[in-house]
Amino acid sequence: MSPTQAFANPPLKSSSIIGTKVLNPDNESLGDVKEIVIDPGTGRVAYVVVSFGGFLSMGEKLFAVPFGALKYNVTIGSYYLDIAKERLEAAPGIDPEHWPSLADEKWNSDVHAFYGCTPYWQ
Numbered sequence: 753m754s755p756t757q758a759f760a761n762p763p764l765k766s767s768s769i770i771g772t773k774v775l776n777p778d779n780e781s782l783g784d785v786k787e788i789v790i791d792p793g794t795g796r797v798a799y800v801v802v803s804f805g806g807f808l809s810m811g812e813k814l815f816a817v818p819f820g821a822l823k824y825n826v827t828i829g830s831y832y833l834d835i836a837k838e839r840l841e842a843a844p845g846i847d848p849e850h851w852p853s854l855a856d857e858k859w860n861s862d863v864h865a866f867y868g869c870t871p872y873w874q
Contacts, residue, residue, distance in 0.1 A: 773830040774802050774822070782833055782840055786814065789854060796872050798854070799863070802833075804840060814846040821867040835867070843867075 766788050774782045787801035797819040803812045822831040833840075844863050846852065852859050864871040 769800070774817075774833050775830050776836060777832060777834055780837060782835070782837060783812075783815075785831070789816070791872070794873070798860075798872055800831075801846065813841075814848055815840065815843045816846055816863050817843075818864050818867050818869040818872065820869045820872060 769788055770785050772785045774784060776782055783802045783804035785800045786803045788797060789799040789801065790796070791798045799816040800819055800822065802815050802817050804815060817833060822833055824831055835843075843866055844859070854860070860873075861871060
C-alpha cells in the first residue's frame with residue numbers, strides 16, 4: 753500500500769477539528785464540534801461534543817456524539833451525522849456546567865445506543 757493510499761483521509765490535529773461543522777445528509781447544519789474527548793487508556797477518540805442551536809453560545813445544547821457516528825467529507829471539510837434535527841433534539845445532552853461522569857458505563861452505553869454505534873471500547 754502506498755503512503756497516499758494509507759492516508760486517503762490523513763490524520764487531523766484536534767485544533768483543526770474543533771469548530772468543524774456537522775451536517776445531516778440533507779446538508780442542514782446540526783452544529784459544530786466544541787470538544788474532543790479521548791480515552792486515555794486506549795488513545796482513541798471516544799466522542800466529539802457537538803453544539804446545537806443557540807446564538808453566540810447562549811441557549812446552545814451540547815451533545816456527546818460517538819466519533820464512529822460521524823463521517824468526514826474531505827471535499828467540504830465537514831462531518832456528516834446521519835440524524836434528523838428533530839431526533840438530535842431528543843439525544844442525551846450535556847449540561848455545560850455539569851458534565852456527566854465520562855467513566856459512567858451506563859451513560860456511555862446509552863449514548864452509543866442512541867446513535868446506533870458499537871461502543872468504541874468493544
